[in-house]
Amino acid sequence: MTPPKLITLRPALSYALWRSVLPTGLSLLFLVLAWTLSPVFIWCSLAFMLAAVYRLRYIRSIQYVITEGSLQVSSGLLFKRTDYLELFRVKDYILTRPVLMQVFGLMNLTLKSTDPENPVLTLTGIPAMDLVGELREWVQRARALNCIMEIN
Structure with a gap:
């Protein structure tokens, strides 16, 4: 029996740094003031620097785990939250x-699903x-395994 396939992804450090540029810049501005x-x-400078560090750590704490049957999204520093999405519910993919992001070799993947929560x-x-x-392929396999038929 083969072990189930697993893909673990995190937002890249360059993405997290880019998302933290605004509070870092404001921190430097207040430092000059x-x-x-x-x-x-x-x-004020200290408050914005703490906000930048928190945002950086929060973005880096996000973890996407894709298995053959589900997608798990874990996030949070102080309060952890994990959302689960069954793959047979995925309807559309937007890349x-x-x-x-092209410069840094990154992408965003949006999944549209029939899940009421996500x-x-x-x-x-x-x-x-x-x-x-x-x-x-995993979505098609999960649909076949759960006998899900799409009706338009």
């Missing part, structure tokens, strides 16, 4: 690669690969 105008601005699930900032082809 603290240096030139008033030391009171140091607290987007904006210019900046009708649209997006895997953001993952490395660019042929994930849609393999995922499509």
